[in-house]
Amino acid sequence: MEKQKSFSIKPTRFMVFSFTISFSLSLLAFFSIWVIHSTPILHQETHFEFGSGHDPVGDFSTNSSNEVKDAILIGTQLKESVNTSGFSNFSRKDSLILHQETHFDFGSGHDLVGDFSTNSSNEVEDAILINTQSKESVNTSGVSNFSKKDSDLSDTQDSFSHLNGSVSELISSVLIAHKQKSYKSLDLDEVVINGNALIGNENGSESLLGKVEASKNSDIQESTSRKPCDVSKGKWVFDDSYPLYTNVTCPFIDEGFSCQTNGRLDKDYMKWRWQPQDCDIPRFNATAMLNLIRGKSLVFVGDSINRNQWESMLCLLMGAIKDPKRVYEARGRRITKEKGNYCFKFLDYKCTVEFYVSHYLVHEGKARVGKKRLQTLRIDTMDRGASRWKGADIIVFNTAHWWSHFKTKSGVNYYQEGQQVHPHLDVSTAFQKALMTWGSWLDKYIDPQKTKVFFRSSAPSHFRGGQWNAGGHCREASQPLNETARTTPPEKNIILEEVLRQMKIPVTILNITSLSDYRVDGHPSVYGRSPGKSSSGGQDCSHWCLPGVPDTWNELLYFYLQSNTQGT
Structure with missing residues (x-):
């Protein structure tokens, strides 16, 4: 009887045992369902x-x-x-x-x-x-x-x-x-x-703190934390680490710009650095610049002031060249005022740095006026050398220096459109028409995906006591001006901006006018020719000594090219 009692199961214990088993199974089922629902199933691909x-x-x-x-x-x-x-x-x-x-x-x-x-x-x-x-x-x-x-x-x-x-x-x-x-x-x-x-x-x-909110805007929301810097506003700072080259290290400075070779003794004009007021621009790095134009063509098109800048660029780039023999002019030409077109090859970087003379960017020709055949300027026709430029990767244009009443014969029987030679046309109107022709050509023939286009603004002259052909001079200047008398942009710069606003292709203005206006000390003056040559031609207060102010123009070009590369 005792054994039977020990093996018997009371009803109360049976109910507790059954409830425990049921609760465990329910808990397991609930947990399984929770796991399944808490884990999303995504497509494999x-x-x-x-x-x-x-x-x-x-x-x-x-x-x-x-x-x-x-x-x-x-x-x-x-x-x-x-x-x-x-x-x-x-x-x-x-x-x-x-x-x-x-x-x-x-x-x-x-x-x-x-x-x-x-x-x-x-x-x-x-x-x-x-x-x-x-x-x-x-x-x-x-x-x-x-x-x-x-x-x-x-x-x-x-x-x-x-x-x-x-x-x-x-x-x-x-x-x-x-x-x-x-x-x-x-x-x-x-x-x-x-x-x-x-x-x-x-x-x-x-x-x-919250869930991600997807933007519904269709256009890019540009950050306003970094505003574009106006590099044209600033001051010149004396920097003893300049210049970045000398007339000894650069073999490409022609006679008209080689002031030291021609006897200029003071050197401070080479040691000024442009400092924008709202930002810093990088010091020109020749190796970095050559890498920016590796496998490309950098072309300068314009008058002798643009040749001034082009020679500066050649000299700056030579600072990164270990073997000068690896840089040469494609046709073996030596740089002079007489020959207008040059193409220098940098073999190690497979790039070219070229210059093409075009005083007006439009065609200089001749036409019959009455019984005479006169020299005219076709302000409705692009310069015939334009076919050489349109395949370039980077082009720096300029024109301004020759748009004077003297060089355009005061506009009398000089400007031509179609078969018509205008008896008289003022220089500003002609300049605008010529830039419209240039802009239309760019819109038609230049691919903005391939070619970056720059236009350098007009460079100031500093003649005192008369113009270049009337006894004007600048010899006594040895320091930059503390301030300039210019309060408004030159008319040519205003016309340029108006034309660019009507164009389809983007063009970056290298605005060097105001910063160069301080540099009355930077011109060749009487040092634009060899000491033994006659000085009857007057002083040169339009072009610039090298090393000198055009090096800063190229630092700005370098700055813009770097910015464009980083922004793409």
Whole structure:
């Protein structure tokens, strides 16, 4: 009887045992359902189309975790034919990370491949939320082979929300975990940081305060934190580290600009550096400049003042050349005033630096007026040498020096349009018509995707006591002026700006007028010829000694080329 009693089961114990088993099974089922619903299932292959001809592929898988460290959250908005396949209304309440290895190549013709995995998370550490907007292709100059490895995960509440399936806009948010921190090459000029998305502190951790808001704007929102610098406003600063070359180290300075060779003894005119008032411009770096024009042609077109700048550029670039024999004129010409066209080859960089004389940029010809055949200026016809320029990669134009009443014969029977020779036309009207002809030619024949176009503004003269042919002089000047009498831009500069506003092709003005206006000390004066030659020709207060002021013009050109390269 005792044994039977020990093996018997009371009803109360049986009920407790049954309830425990049932509760455990229910809890297990509830937990399984929660796990399934908390882990989103993504398609194994997802296509993002970044413009035509691109088919980036991302492989997605799922995992689970509780922490995310060193992550970048990037929101990208693109225009053009993006996400043509749909993929709209994608949202999730957990997180998305880049797992294993992801490659981003934002250039044209490249694929974007990424292995994505999704996990749940509760914490976000060292996260950066970036909202990137771009037109057409994304960062065409900047980020290639952008990779991240061994990432953790984060919680980005609704980080992917309502991805529009239209061809005109894709707004996506991608959380990129990074331990190698190889994102330093990201072009921040194309990035707008959403300040409402994160808080940072000194130990490097940030906490997300809200979900990512996708921008609905169709145009790029440009950052206003960095305003363009007006490099034409500033002052000359004495700098003993200048000049960047001498008449000994540069063999390309012709007689008219080689003031030291011609007997000028003072040297301070070579040691002034232009300092803009609102920013700094880089010191000219010959190696960097040669790399900017590697495999390209840099062409100067204009009058003898542009030849002045062209010779300065040759001398500046020679500072990076180890073997001078690797630089030569294509036809073996020596630089003189008599020959107008030159092409210097820099063999080590496979580039050319060229000059073509064109006093007016339009055609100088002849026409019959009455019984006489007179020299005329065809202000409706481009210079016949223009075919040599249109294939150039960088062109620096100028014209102004010859647009004077004396050199244009006071406009009497000189300006020609079609078969008509104007009995009289004022120089300003003729100058505007000529620039319109030049602008129309550029719009028709120059490809802005290939060629960068600059126009150097008029360079001032400093004749005192008369003009160049009437006893004008500047010999006594040895220091820059403290101030200039000019209060308004020259009329030619105003006309130039009016013409450029009507053109389709972008043209950058090298505005050197006001900064050069201070440099009364920079002209050759009586040192524009060899000491033994006659001085009956008067003083030269229009051109510039080399080394000297044109070196600054080329520093500005270097600045703009660098800026254009970094901004693309």
